[in-house]
Amino acid sequence: MAPDEMSATPVATERVLVVDDDPGIRVLISDFLARHGFLVETAADAAEMDRALARRSPDLIVLDLMLPGEDGLSVCRRVGGRGGPAIIMLSAMGEETDRIVGLEVGADDYVAKPCNPRELLARVRAVLRRRREAPTPAEALGAGCEFAGWRLDLVRRELRSPAGVAVNLSSGEFSLLRAFVEHPQRVLTRDQLLDYARGPQSDAFDRAIDVQISRLRRKLEDGGDAQSLIQTIRNEGYLFSPRVSRAP
Amino acid sequence: MNRLPATPLFIQTLGLVIATLLAAQVAALVVILSLPTPQPEIYTVSDVAAAIRHAGAPATPEGRALTIRVENHPPGGGTEGRRRLEFRAALAAALGVDPARLVVAQPGLRILAFKGGSSPPIRSEQPLLFGGFLVGMERADGRWTIIRPAGVIGLDPWRQRVLLALVLAVLAVSPLAWLFARRLAAPMAAFAAGAERLGRDPRAAPLDIAGSPEVASAVRSFNVMQERLARYVEDRTAMVGAIAHDLRTPLTRLRFRIEAAPEALRGELAADIEEMDQMISATLAFVRGAARPSPHGPVDLASVVETVIDEAALTGARTFVERAERVVVDGDTLGLKRLFANLVNNAVSFGREATAKVFADEGMAVVEIDDAGPGMPETEMETAFEPFRRLEASRSRNTGGIGLGLAVVRAIARAHGGEVTLSNRPAGGLRARVTLPLAL
Numbered sequence: 177m178a179p180d181e182m183s184a185t186p187v188a189t190e191r192v193l194v195v196d197d198d199p200g201i202r203v204l205i206s207d208f209l210a211r212h213g214f215l216v217e218t219a220a221d222a223a224e225m226d227r228a229l230a231r232r233s234p235d236l237i238v239l240d241l242m243l244p245g246e247d248g249l250s251v252c253r254r255v256g257g258r259g260g261p262a263i264i265m266l267s268a269m270g271e272e273t274d275r276i277v278g279l280e281v282g283a284d285d286y287v288a289k290p291c292n293p294r295e296l297l298a299r300v301r302a303v304l305r306r307r308r309e310a311p312t313p314a315e316a317l318g319a320g321c322e323f324a325g326w327r328l329d330l331v332r333r334e335l336r337s338p339a340g341v342a343v344n345l346s347s348g349e350f351s352l353l354r355a356f357v358e359h360p361q362r363v364l365t366r367d368q369l370l371d372y373a374r375g376p377q378s379d380a381f382d383r384a385i386d387v388q389i390s391r392l393r394r395k396l397e398d399g400g401d402a403q404s405l406i407q408t409i410r411n412e413g414y415l416f417s418p419r420v421s422r423a424p
Numbered sequence: 425m426n427r428l429p430a431t432p433l434f435i436q437t438l439g440l441v442i443a444t445l446l447a448a449q450v451a452a453l454v455v456i457l458s459l460p461t462p463q464p465e466i467y468t469v470s471d472v473a474a475a476i477r478h479a480g481a482p483a484t485p486e487g488r489a490l491t492i493r494v495e496n497h498p499p500g501g502g503t504e505g506r507r508r509l510e511f512r513a514a515l516a517a518a519l520g521v522d523p524a525r526l527v528v529a530q531p532g533l534r535i536l537a538f539k540g541g542s543s544p545p546i547r548s549e550q551p552l553l554f555g556g557f558l559v560g561m562e563r564a565d566g567r568w569t570i571i572r573p574a575g576v577i578g579l580d581p582w583r584q585r586v587l588l589a590l591v592l593a594v595l596a597v598s599p600l601a602w603l604f605a606r607r608l609a610a611p612m613a614a615f616a617a618g619a620e621r622l623g624r625d626p627r628a629a630p631l632d633i634a635g636s637p638e639v640a641s642a643v644r645s646f647n648v649m650q651e652r653l654a655r656y657v658e659d660r661t662a663m664v665g666a667i668a669h670d671l672r673t674p675l676t677r678l679r680f681r682i683e684a685a686p687e688a689l690r691g692e693l694a695a696d697i698e699e700m701d702q703m704i705s706a707t708l709a710f711v712r713g714a715a716r717p718s719p720h721g722p723v724d725l726a727s728v729v730e731t732v733i734d735e736a737a738l739t740g741a742r743t744f745v746e747r748a749e750r751v752v753v754d755g756d757t758l759g760l761k762r763l764f765a766n767l768v769n770n771a772v773s774f775g776r777e778a779t780a781k782v783f784a785d786e787g788m789a790v791v792e793i794d795d796a797g798p799g800m801p802e803t804e805m806e807t808a809f810e811p812f813r814r815l816e817a818s819r820s821r822n823t824g825g826i827g828l829g830l831a832v833v834r835a836i837a838r839a840h841g842g843e844v845t846l847s848n849r850p851a852g853g854l855r856a857r858v859t860l861p862l863a864l
Contacts, residue, residue, distance in 0.1 A: 293679065
């Protein structure tokens, strides 16, 4: 493959550990990642992974969910989290609920098999980038937050109204709302919003931002008046007015 | 009553029948023994004489009345027999008239002479008449005064008392019988309700119904059956899950291997892999829809439909929301999203565009997804929901899929206590209408 295709900026050799019980997949993924500048080790199961971890802790683990012996979820619960390596869960189950379970036990991201290799590469890079940067407000918020009686679950991507009714958000709307709750009570320009909202988990954010804002307002039952949650600041952008607190 | 649940249904029923029979017999016995002996209808000479003298009908001690009428002819069946002759003589003496002017007749001859050793119920110095009789006395004008016992209206008093006693006995036994019958029937009703619940939700808790050994054994068998069914569904789900997993592993390898293929070939192969993966996803969604419990809670239905429509529009499909009322249903967001995504996908694939309406109607939340396609023959509207069913139009147009979309839609709708129907719109195009119960 032509190296320029990925527009790869070679990162000072970051270490990735690929844990999968299928030898073919182990070799293919590690070759692919190695071609894009990563130092890759492999392990066939949890025990082998522990030995690799003992030798040297990687920056990131690509972890198959279904492993012989100790399964991926349990491994993730054990080695994931703040101090440990970043974890990208790789699973053949590929259901939305599996994704949520994976993220809830501490995985940084979740990729469904059969995955597009370039998508996996993009996710690996994004997760590593997020880890490198100082903890973002998103991480400060943890799994969820509250504002004006509303609750936003950042893992389940679920919004609940003050009455407790689940309000479904498209991925674009969710990314936008996340950008707002991470930067509350501050005027955000359209460009800033676009930057913040185009996180690694936002796949679809092509629509004009104003359309997304109006959809979001409708779902937040927001009239767009003076008491509005999302206020329009003339010639500047938008301001998310409520106080945002970390969910208990 | 605590011992009752352990008693077999057979014994309980037998006991109920025998106990009822006994109770009825006892009630009858009590009535027979406790009521006064019914008095024969006895009329003395003085009764009849007084009636004639006063031209009225004085009540006799037994409450029987006599009526007086004037007729042109004497009563038929003239005086014969010793008793009647004695009675006539005594009556003539009492009234002071010629016995020839009197006629004593008993048409429905019920007269019984008290002979010999038989003891009469009433001892009397004067001759008596029993039962129905007619006494005629010739008047001065040649017509006849006729005296007879007043006909009893309805039942005799003693018959009335017996009836009343029997009705009271039935009333007294009824509550007991009702309780008994209910005890017998209640486990059956609970059983039926439980079976209904399990039919809707195979993961419902096993039945726990106290009752007779027969009911208990039926409940046990039923619970075992449910367990087997649940295990069967679980096995099937696990098997399909395993197949999906095993299929996706080589697909993943393929996906990485084709990275080395020429660009043109890679695109086509990737599309094939994508299609196979879609089939696996659809199959997984179908078996999981039937097997997996999902978290339930209040969901803003319009927000789900709007999201589905928006996300479809992002892929370039012509999808619109025409009406979005805020209706809240109790459900699982992901399941509902899949339901409407399948319908919108069908509408876009077969009907060019999808127009969604969300509203409340008659206590139900309604979502209608309309398309602008050719519609569907009425005969295929029911079979369209069957798993692995693909309409000819779909096969020939090679629209992909393996015929699980609508099956999944219906499974999810029913799991939410709702229903989905298809209809052809008068204006053209197909309408899918989903109704779900509103959250309380």
